[in-house]
Amino acid sequence: MPQRNVVTWNTMIRGYFLNGFFSIALALFHQMPERDIFTYNIVISGLMHARDVEGARTVFEGMVCRDVVTWNAMIGGYFINGMVDEGLKVFEKMPGKDVISWNLVIEGLVRCQKFDLAEEYFNRMSYRNVASWTVLISGLAKAGRMAEACKFFEEMPVKDVRAWNVMLEGYIRIKCDDKAEILFQEMPEKDLDSWKLLINGLVISSRLVDALWNFMEMPTKCCKTLNLILLGLIRNGLVNEVHAFLEKQPYSNVFSWTNVIVGYFGKGEVRSAIKVFELMAIRDVTVWNAMIWGLGEYDQGEEGFKFFIRMKESGFSPDESTFTSILSICSNLLSLHLGKQSHAQVVKSGLNDFTAVSNALITMYERCGNMQSALLEFFSSPSQDVISWNSVICGFAHHGNAEKALEMFERMRLTDVKPNQITFIGVLSACSYAGLVDQGKYYFDYMKNKCSLKPTTEHYTCIVDLLGRFGLIDEAMSFLNQMRVDGVEVPASVWGALLGACRIHNNIEVGVIAAERFLEIEPLNAGVHLILAEMYLSCGKRADAEIVRARMEEMGVRKQQGRSWVEANGSS
Known part of the structure; x- marks a missing residue:
């Protein structure tokens, strides 16, 4: 840039702070030939958000001239970093306070659950704006102190839609959806958030029909809200009804139809799931994954593999969920040949570092009888969780190698990974296969008494x-x-x-x-x-x-x- 001024420097510094490049932002600050008060305010705020409280304090103390924004940046920063006493000290020393200063203190105290102190500062205010009331009411409502929140709400001289929404969310949070509905009806003005809050609350209370009725009354439809309702209906076994509803309404998207497909699989209606998929005009990776997973779950692994091939031919790139399902199918089919082909594709796609995919590979090799490859994949994995350990322990036990199964369990005990009930199924199975009676009794008691597993x-x-x-x-x-x-x-x-x-x-x-x-x-x-x-x-x-x-x-x-x-x- 041939010509730079303070504004362009400030813009670049602020941009680096917003995108998490704190060291670059600070380096630019030190390179600036001249600075104004906006520069200092941007840097103080950025350093506070970067948790560099000492750095922000150094910049603040080095300032010759400060304005109310500077002081507010320090107050807000201290509260963000949980330093309540320091924030209050700066506030009390502040030469001229505006309503934002007071609001920052009240918001910080509310966030730290110091409600009595927050009310004390609120009462000290000579002038309050809508945000002052809303911050206090929101904190009380989130803490479930709805009686106090209601008291302040009633005293509020001017209420905007956000204040009404805060009360609405508070009632929903404590599952008083009847009071939420009354409040909703009293609202002089409703925005999209108001409708979404009420409908989400009705879904949480399992009042799905009421939620759907309110959705139909909603002036601006929201597909995410609709999908939440439909998912609730599907989980209650009303897949056919949801399907019929979507056929008649124009509000669906790919996610809506994916939920229907998963719902049909959940009922064991595989043909219906396939039919819905084939009629979809738009598909994404998630819906392909749902089909592959569902077919694998219902013993139609070969058909699932055909969908996997179709998925790639349609230009979609398989992700970790795709390969987890495909490898599970290979495990169920006991097809080492397909499993090795899938492993090659996993490596080619660069997804072998995902723990879930690595676990699926270990399980596939174990189920297909190739424990050497299973163990190689286990040790090649960047991280092992309890599923990884269970796969090799149960695998060795399943194939009659009790000594190796118990050796892997003893290795597991040296790590931070805690065994679960599946781990001990493998351990006790190994003892059973090898006739290790005393060890079997020991591990059974160890599971109950040391690991507190039922x-x-x-x-x-x-x-x-x-x-x-x-x-x-x-x-x-x-x-x-x-x-x-x-x-x-x-x-x-x-x-x-x-x-x-x-x-x-x-x-x-x-x-x-x-x-x-x-x-x-x-x-x-x-x-x-x-x-x-x-x-x-x-x-x-x-x-x-x-x-x-x-x-x-x-x-x-x-x-x-x-x-x-x-x-x-x-x-x-």
Whole structure:
């Protein structure tokens, strides 16, 4: 720039401060050949917002001439940085105060929850503007002190729409939507925020029909507000009704239709979701992701992969959510070939540093049986969370490598990542596979007493399976009895684990008890009926075995045919 004056320097300094380039702004300030009072005020305000209180104080003290804006910048800066006492000291020393000075003090005190002191300063004011009242009322309303807020609101000589909105938001915040509605009707003037506040409040109170009625009355429609209402209706199972509404109204956008698609998937109506998608004139990455995710969730992974290919052919770039869903599909299909192809695309897209994508890769390799690649991805990941650790621990346990699973758990204990219930499913499964009875008991107690995690059905199943595999049937039975004493209902899976152990160790007496308890919970389970009949036959109780088979006939219980999924040359 050939010619610069104070105004251009000030503009550049202010711009750098607003965009977070504080050091550059300060460097320009020191380079300025001449400065005016606006320069100093801009720098003080910028440094305060940059949390450089000492730097702002140095600039302030170095000023020969100060105006009310300078003092206000210091007061506001101290309050922004939580230095209430310093802010009040500067305010009291200030030679000439304007209404903004008073408002800054009241706002700062309200923000620090010092309401009594804020009211004291408010009462000291000789002149108040609308902002003075609104700042105090807003602070009281946000703190839920609506009685006091209402008192000041009633005393307010002139009320603007913002003051009314502050009261409206306060009632909604404490879920008094009936009072909010009365206040809304009393408002002499309403703006877009007034309508949005009321409608959002009705949605929060699950008054979705009332919210929709108010939306239709709204002078200026807001798609974001409509989508909030529609999302509430969809979550209440009214997907078809929302779909019909959108067909008749012109207020929808891509997000609206994406919610409908997700809603149909939530109801298991996959065909309807696909139909809505195909009729959409405009699509974005999010709606493609919704389709891929939904198809994967409802065991239509191959169709989901076809949508992924269509997505790329349509010119959309997959994001981390896309690849997370695609890798989940590969995991469910147990397709290592597709998984490796997807991994290559992840690397090409530069998304492999996202923890969610890295976790999906670890899970995919683990589910497809390639633990070496899973472990390589785990250690290559820039950061590991509990999901990352769970994937490798459960993966090694699932593939029978108990030693490696427990080694990874011990490594996890050396980090800041806290184990959760899924972690211990992997740990206890590993102990069960390896017959590590003492370690299994130790980890179960460690989970309950040291990690304060409540055992789930899966944890109890693992312990019973562990004791049973080692032939400790009586101890397993005692464990189940203790569960019932503790008020924990023994689920079918735990009785099933005990039944399996009894079958291996030929403990007919306990096995019959386990099978009968299992069938009380799941009477149509063909496998357990057949195991029970087999146990009766093995000990010569043919009549009892015939009773079991007759019961199967009577109940219409049939053994299901087995099916296998085979991948050959990259195709299923």
